[in-house]
Amino acid sequence: MKKTLCLYFQVHQPYRLRQYRFFDIGKNHDYFDDFANKTIMARVATRCYIPANRLMLELINKYDGAFKITYSISGIALEQMEQFAPQALESFQELAKTGHVEFLSETYSHSLSSLISPRKFRDQIKVHVNAVEKHFGQKPKAFRNTELIYSDTIGEMVAGMGFATMLTEGARHILGWKSPNYIYVNALNPKLKLLLRNFRLSDDIAFRFSNKSWGDWPLTAEKYAGWIAGALEKDDIVNIFMDYESFGEHQPASSGIFDFLKAMPGMILNHTNLEIMTPSQAAAKHQPIAPLNVPYAISWADEERDISAWLGNELQQEAFNNLYKIEDLVRDSNDPDLQRDFRRLQASDHFYYMCTKFFSDGDVHKYFNPYDTPYEAFINYMNVLSDITLRASKK
């Protein structure tokens, strides 16, 4: 039986907040930095989405379906593409039409709702499923949670919604001696199959590709295909999951990342025992080898692979808890503007900006952060939250 390589790319952009002072509370309900959001979406579309999609389309046509890819696009990224970069959205739709691209479901808002509110979590997934169907004409069968956050109970909720497959991190502290390169199942509901990210091979591209002080620089497609083949000598499946923005944005075009991507499928398919599949196909093909016990939530972030990047300090927890206090009010309000704003405020990014871990480590945090300090991020967010709370309470 052939061994499988699975490629999945995450597409997400948050609605960044504008500078919202406390004297705006109760007066101004305009929370978002349209200029920044538009500029960033336009930039990422030009550098990444559009050229990368063009290349993916070429590759799918060239290998006549032997090359398959998978995306998860957050609802608020889809919204922003519609608003600010419709060409990018069209190019994703073109890819969908080939029939060789799987679209995953996630929470519409790229939210952390799975950690606090099962009902909100389910609601948001439903909204996202509808959005994917609307834009890409397929109903998602596999699920990825925000930041690959996963636990036994989250998996059980996802299984309960009818998804057959879920993607998460191959976290070392969960796996121990076990290999991430097999299919596992949820510990509470064995019907849900789990695909685990191979973080070493994923990060070789996503983080290390252009790093000249890396021992394996420069990374060629041939060398990389050799590593994949090596990992699959015994094991079943290698899952390469990463942010799509790695192509052209985090790793600039000048690093040769597109040339690498262009050459990679050929080099993989040269190994006659390898094939490239989407998560749902791979999960149907390979036998799961064991249930995976994950009592506490894991994610794909930082060394800890836990949720401390978003909910690790008291600022984040306070903001998070206050946000969901108004959930019922917002849902019952029948005010579409209020509901829209509430959705946007749930994006995990807002909590990421309040992370204090980067004082000691993590250049990654700084790269993605529009604020100078987590304290500024918190104050700004809380001001906005105060206003939306007032709006919700008045209804």
Next chain:
Amino acid sequence: MKVLMFGWEFPPHIAGGLGTACDGLTRGLAKHRVEVLFVMPSASGDEDQRAVRIINASEVAAFETKEEARQIFDKVQFIKVTSNLIPYLGPDEFEEQVDLEREKEWNEFRISFGQKFKFSGKYGKNLMEEVMRYSLVAASIARQNQFDVIHAHDWLTYMAGIAAKRVSGKPLVIHVHATEFDRSGEDINTQVYDLEKRGMEAADRVIAVSNLTRNIIINRYHIDPVKVFAVHNAVDFSSAESRKITRGVPEKIVTFLGRITFQKGPEYFIEAAYKVLQKTQNVRFVMAGSGDMFNRAVRRVAKLGISSHFHFTGFLRGEDVRNMFAYSDVYVMPSVSEPFGISPLEAMRANVPAIISKQSGVAEVLHHAIKVDFWDVNALADAIYGLLTYPALSAMTVRCGLKEINSLKWDNAALKVKEIYESVMEKNQKKP
């Protein structure tokens, strides 16, 4: 290693932060086995001499004999000459004037062989004269003692440092705790600026208390960047200071504590207070201190109509300062230019969250304080409101801030200073 150090004050009798910094630094140096001879213009005898040997300049005669006087005078007479020159002289007149001045100075001083000058050691009217006489005494002290490096703190002692260097040939390190620009804005005293610049130029190394100050030294005094090093000040707090205090008012208290002068940014505090009070009345603002902008501040508060929630305490000292911190919920330091700024650390030590201006040296070492541009009144008001309104914010800044300030040890700062000493001593040894 032995250091001849010139200061102006030393605890317990201090007027500002300089004496405290000297105390902390010398204790740190002692731990790294650096011996310090600390010269000050007027010692009282009750200074803590465990880490330093204090030399009281008031007890040292400038020169004992005529010959010694001539020798010293040839080396250090430069001090007075240039600072008193009349501008717009031609080269010949200039030389004549210099000779004249030199002779005059000699005449002034020769009557004082074996005499001691009683320094006030304060910052009074005769400051310039004291600075000059201090340098003459310094030369004498430099002749009488053995040491490896000279270290002079702030402009008052730079001339003393230069004199000691001329007499002994040992390397000079000057330590800039503040520049004239920090004290006076753009309206500087050019005589002080001159003395500062001459100190910096004559020094083998210049230590600045922050990168902010280092940049001023490089850009405003045109000193070669390679010899200017930033060594951040530190504090030696053993534990959190918590004192019980009963409040007379139910509202939260936001405090400004410092001199009410242009450089400390009091007007930004007032404008921010006004903005916060538009939104909530559950807060009182306190401005503690005195200074040349005091009257203007009171008038502005009255004009804005916020006097019922804005209070002035006048100048506070000792216990009252600590009580004021204990009374506060938020501490604000909106300084326009602050070489370092120790007061936010004292506030944080008393479990009070601090908002500091980005234009302060202390902002370079603190993560767990909220930083705003001094001129950005909106950001300042927003930060005050945030600390008053969102409990997690103040809880976290206090908790993490305390940990952070406890890691700012004089030990570490002193080690950096010691390395700077070593670098000039090596350089010195290489000379033929």
